[in-house]
Amino acid sequence: MTKEEFYAKIVETLGQNIINVEKLKGWSPLVIFDGECGFCNKCVYWLWKLDRAGILYFVRASSNLGRRILYFFQPYEKAEDSVFFIYKGNIYSKSQAVIRVLELLQVPMAGIGWWIPPFFRDFLYDCIASSRYYLINNNSTACNLEYMHAFANRLLD
Numbered sequence: 001m002t003k004e005e006f007y008a009k010i011v012e013t014l015g016q017n018i019i020n021v022e023k024l025k026g027w028s029p030l031v032i033f034d035g036e037c038g039f040c041n042k043c044v045y046w047l048w049k050l051d052r053a054g055i056l057y058f059v060r061a062s063s064n065l066g067r068r069i070l071y072f073f074q075p076y077e078k079a080e081d082s083v084f085f086i087y088k089g090n091i092y093s094k095s096q097a098v099i100r101v102l103e104l105l106q107v108p109m110a111g112i113g114w115w116i117p118p119f120f121r122d123f124l125y126d127c128i129a130s131s132r133y134y135l136i137n138n139n140s141t142a143c144n145l146e147y148m149h150a151f152a153n154r155l156l157d
Helices: 003-014 038-050 064-073 094-104 110-115 118-130 140-147
Strands: 030-033 057-060 084-087 090-093
Touching: 030 038, 030 064, 038 057, 057 064, 064 084, 084 094, 090 094, 094 110, 094 118
Parallel strands: 030 057
Antiparallel strands: 030 084, 084 090
16 A cells, blocks of 8 residues: 555545444554654664564654544544554554564563553653653754655655
């Protein structure tokens, strides 16, 4: 599926007043991330490099499309506090999203995360998320320009 076809499918689904879960199951896996954060951008770049099959699509939470998708799913977490992963009509956030993405990409030992209790996984996720602006130089514009052209075909904005 091309970027344009995938985008059209999202817009078609979001344009409806009623959530059609069957249509959502046809979406390719989608990662929604904080595009203003240098750490988040680096993580997305790492995922893009791991995704040799080219199955993941990405969208910034702050973009029009990102806001529409999150409004559509209405997750409990605020967009700036979590990464979201939409797969087969379900939305995952925080540590659950990370583990699901890594499992989909067949990263060795990704499933071991399920052995850690969810409250502890999400606590660790929140600790990293709260300090993410300090972990990597947060010059996100430079970070974006560095690799955006490389995976522009899978970045929906």
